[in-house]
Amino acid sequence: MSQDLYTVLGVARDADGDAIKKAYRRLARQLHPDVNPDPETQERFKEVSRAYEVLSDPQKRAAYDRGGDPFGGAGGFGGQGAGFSFTDIMDAFFGGAQGGAAAGRGPRPRTRRGQDALIRLEVDLSEAAFGATRELKVDTAVTCETCHGDGAAPGSRPVPCETCHGAGEVAHVQRSFLGEIRTLRPCAACRGFGSIIPEPCRECSGDGRVRSRRTLSIKIPAGVDTGTRVQLSEQGEVGPGGGPAGDLYVEIHVADHPTFRRHGNDLQCTVSIPMTAAALGTTLELPTLEADVVSGDGADTDLETSFDLEVRPGTQSGTEQVLRGRGVPGLRGTGRGDLVVTILVETPTRLDGRQEELLAELAALRGEEAPDGNVKATQKSVFGRLRDAFNAH
Numbered sequence: 001m002s003q004d005l006y007t008v009l010g011v012a013r014d015a016d017g018d019a020i021k022k023a024y025r026r027l028a029r030q031l032h033p034d035v036n037p038d039p040e041t042q043e044r045f046k047e048v049s050r051a052y053e054v055l056s057d058p059q060k061r062a063a064y065d066r067g068g069d070p071f072g073g074a075g076g077f078g079g080q081g082a083g084f085s086f087t088d089i090m091d092a093f094f095g096g097a098q099g100g101a102a103a104g105r106g107p108r109p110r111t112r113r114g115q116d117a118l119i120r121l122e123v124d125l126s127e128a129a130f131g132a133t134r135e136l137k138v139d140t141a142v143t144c145e146t147c148h149g150d151g152a153a154p155g156s157r158p159v160p161c162e163t164c165h166g167a168g169e170v171a172h173v174q175r176s177f178l179g180e181i182r183t184l185r186p187c188a189a190c191r192g193f194g195s196i197i198p199e200p201c202r203e204c205s206g207d208g209r210v211r212s213r214r215t216l217s218i219k220i221p222a223g224v225d226t227g228t229r230v231q232l233s234e235q236g237e238v239g240p241g242g243g244p245a246g247d248l249y250v251e252i253h254v255a256d257h258p259t260f261r262r263h264g265n266d267l268q269c270t271v272s273i274p275m276t277a278a279a280l281g282t283t284l285e286l287p288t289l290e291a292d293v294v295s296g297d298g299a300d301t302d303l304e305t306s307f308d309l310e311v312r313p314g315t316q317s318g319t320e321q322v323l324r325g326r327g328v329p330g331l332r333g334t335g336r337g338d339l340v341v342t343i344l345v346e347t348p349t350r351l352d353g354r355q356e357e358l359l360a361e362l363a364a365l366r367g368e369e370a371p372d373g374n375v376k377a378t379q380k381s382v383f384g385r386l387r388d389a390f391n392a393h
């Protein structure tokens with residue numbers, strides 16, 4: 001334990017009280033047992049806390065600067081003796097030197113990890129498919145800047161609880177026919193913390209955190225779908241006592257698209273063509289989903305905004321054409337889905353005289369003036385099922 005205390009906290013020798021407090025807060029957030037329970041980190045947390053105990057107290061700090069041993073025998077320091085000993089509390093935290101009959105768990109820490117937060121974000125289909133960066137307003141608890149998270153008004157410190165003497169627990173003795181039963185209960189005076197904040201920070205009422213609205217920039221990876229959660233680590237709620245923040249999860253909700261419907265990584269759209277085009281064949285120019293990206297940002301990209309779809313002569317209504325690789329990219333860069341184009345053939349309505357004449361002539365040429373209903377297998381099966389249903393009775 002001969003390491004220089006200023007080095008332990010990573011501050012300059014002329015650092016002021018505020019800088020020391022800040023440095024300690026930052027380290028405590030990294031090293032706190034709630035975050036890093038391994039023994040080596042806990043040992044370091046103790047060292048850092050001991051250094052803070054000395055350097056945050058002007059008297060102890062002055063004595064240390066004069067070359068005194070801050071952890072030496074009793075009375076080595078200032079002579080006031082009865083002051084609040086942070087080290088004792090720390091030892092109690094980690095079960096270091098805790099005596100007593102029934103070994104309790106010691107005071108509960110005021111500093112705890114914050115909760116995760118979840119917010120929903122609606123994105124366009126093209127943003128979900130190709131990724132995007134969005135600004136996001138988030139409302140979470142952040143560390144109170146007035147007290148740097150410890151909840152004590154500036155210039156004041158927590159003091160040990162007089163009821164439990166910092167243990168956070170009180171022994172409760174009951175007499176019964178079995179004899180004396182001793183149980184440890186959380187101290188009611190300090191609610192188990194072992195210390196009391198005599199002068200709570202006014203900004204946060206002693207909680208060490210305040211609510212704040214901020215704007216975050218979030219990168220949406222290509223290929224997300226409704227229900228995908230994007231994790232932003234340590235952007236959730238800061239914990240009580242300025243504890244480390246939880247994570248923020250952004251749950252994606254993909255808005256409906258006017259043209260494309262999504263099935264997994266495949267896209268589907270429907271186009272209508274006139275009966276004549278279906279019979280004669282044609283080439284259609286269709287928009288791609290990429291067209292949304294281009295019109296959205298106005299960014300100069302060489303994305304394909306449209307493509308040609310060949311409709312073969314004699315195409316039937318309901319025909320599906322599968323265009324490989326024109327769907328949504330996979331979330332982990334695993335290829336792209338397909339685009340399925342369903343073609344609907346429109347029968348002309350409101351024919352004028354000339355048109356009707358031409359169609360009648362065409363029908364005559366094809367011998368289709370009096371077609372007999374060509375019952376298809378699918379329709380037959382419907383009738384078949386009906387007949388079966390009747391016969392069953």
Ligand code: ZN
Pocket residue numbers: 144145146147148149151152201202203204205206207208209
């Ligand atoms: Zn505060």
